Amino acid sequence: KDDNSKFWATYKKVSTEHDDDFLDRANDDMGIILTFAGLFSAVNSTFIVGMQPDPGDTTNALILQLIQIIVNGPNSVPDISTLSSSTGFSSSTVWTQALAYASLAFSVLAAFGAVLGKQW
Numbered sequence: 001k002d003d004n005s006k007f008w009a010t011y012k013k014v015s016t017e018h019d020d021d022f023l024d025r026a027n028d029d030m031g032i033i034l035t036f037a038g039l040f041s042a043v044n045s046t047f048i049v050g051m052q053p054d055p056g057d058t059t060n061a062l063i064l065q066l067i068q069i070i071v072n073g074p075n076s077v078p079d080i081s082t083l084s085s086s087t088g089f090s091s092s093t094v095w096t097q098a099l100a101y102a103s104l105a106f107s108v109l110a111a112f113g114a115v116l117g118k119q120w
Contacts, residue, residue, distance in 0.1 A: 026117070027118060030114040030117045030118050031114075031118070033110060033111075033114045034111055034114040034115065034118070037107045037108070037110045037111035037114065038111060040103075040107045041104060041107045041108060041111065044100060044103055044104045044107060045104065047100060048097070048100050048101065048104065051093070051096065051097055051100065
């Protein structure tokens with residue numbers, strides 16, 4: 001063999017080793033990202049559910065109004081101003097929920113990218 005073919009044989013061997021090492025590291029990194037994104041999404045979803053208003057409060061107030069109508073008769077007019085309204089959120093609550101939903105969306109997007117990378 002001449003020197004030119006030895007060079008290319010050595011180059012192929014070294015480049016294949018380098019590429020294999022790079023792909024192994026990238027695959028491990030994507031596995032870690034996928035695990036982290038899944039755990040983060042689960043915890044973030046728990047916080048999002050915990051920030052939602054309790055629908056039981058409104059249901060209890062409505063049942064109380066129905067009981068008062070039954071007790072006082074059908075001609076009584078209940079005061080509906082005591083019912084809780086789900087439209088009156090403070091701006092800090094809106095911002096907190098918007099950031100929580102945005103972080104959940106980016107976490108799912110990162111997991112999607114890791115899955116695509118692992119399958120590629």
